[in-house]
Amino acid sequence: MAQFVLFFCCCFTVVFLCTATIRCFLAWDTAVQFVPADSGTLLPQFISAGWISLSIGLYSALLLSLSYAARRRIPVIITRLVSFILALGFTWAISLGLSRLPESIGTGPEKGPATLGKPGLLLSEADTVIVLLEDPAKKDGPRVVSIPGRPLIYQEVPRGPGNTILDLPPILFHQEDPLSFKALLIDMTLTAGQFRTRLQEGLVPFAAYVGALIFLLVSLDFVLHLSSWPLANLFFGALAFRGTLVFESFLNSREIQGGIHAFLKNRLPEFLISPLIFVVIGLLLILYSLLSFFAWGRRTPDEN
Known part of the structure; x- marks a missing residue:
């Protein structure tokens, strides 16, 4: 026992x-x-x-x-x-x-993990690709958006309806x-x-x-x-x-x-x-x- x-x-x-x-x-x-x-x-x-x-x-x-x-x-x-x-x-x-x-x-002060990546980081969601032109930790930094069938979109200030900052897709490490x-x-x-x-x-x-x-x-x-x-x-x-x-x-x-x-x-x-x-x-x-x-x-x- x-x-x-x-x-x-x-x-x-x-x-x-x-x-x-x-x-x-x-x-x-x-x-x-x-x-x-x-x-x-x-x-x-x-x-x-x-x-x-x-x-x-x-x-x-x-x-x-x-x-x-x-x-x-x-x-x-x-x-x-x-x-x-x-x-x-x-x-x-x-x-x-x-x-x-x-x-x-x-x-x-409360600190979270550091943001991964450097300027030029590519994020993809479905068929859309987003290229961050500055430090990814900067939430409202300029970016280039690639949408299939459309010309590249340059967003100096990525703001959407109501002057809100558009969210970025996450970085996926696994399936x-x-x-x-x-x-x-x-x-x-x-x-x-x-x-x-x-x-x-x-x-x-x-x-x-x-x-x-x-x-x-x-x-x-x-x-x-x-x-x-x-x-x-x-x-x-x-x-x-x-x-x-x-x-x-x-x-x-x-x-x-x-x-x-x-x-x-x-x-x-x-x-x-x-x-x-x-x-x-x-x-x-x-x-x-x-x-x-x-x-x-x-x-x-x-x-x-």
Whole structure:
């Protein structure tokens, strides 16, 4: 059991730190894509990256740890209990730390990343090409615009309707992410938003939501015992966790929450709606695993 605790702690810590580092670099990358570069502190973006990394770390650590426990044949009850306690403790501690970080640092002027490029920088959007004739950091500098089928346009002062300065297209360093990865990142972001909002509402709403979500996730550990192939079980577990993430985003949508709240007619506090559904589904899954165990018994690997 000590090895399982160490494995969970290492998984959560490594996944959280690595993901947070990558997300911070992506936030910096997004800031320097603008011309001129996005001004102001990047600390709010870094804090948001920490919240997203927390949700990714929670799902990943639980999935990997439950898979590890299945391979090591650790008793299911002990695995669920220890995983629940560790996951709730890590999530609460990191959330509390992120919530106490300041949104900005008051010492000295706020500085963003430097604008990339030099005079002559070419920016393209669709079939339009813009050539900046002065330092790209100068927002209202002269530019030349090339539009297909039309002569070159020289803009000494690039102002549009209402005497506003026309925005420049960003500098793109990478291709668009696949739709499946985008959808996963969006769902993780929504989960992180729920953590952040619930903690702002109070410790009880936060503990109720996070505890119920972790309870639902650990109740899925029977998926990791479906076959004698650990890698296949890990794949099935990843699908089950992905489905839970989709269901969580669906359940927390404004339309679903409004419909359930209207149906209950204020019989239940709004912050308990999602946690109660998570707990009920988790209990049904635990009941299913118990009935399967008593109906079929514990199968040996040769019987799978």
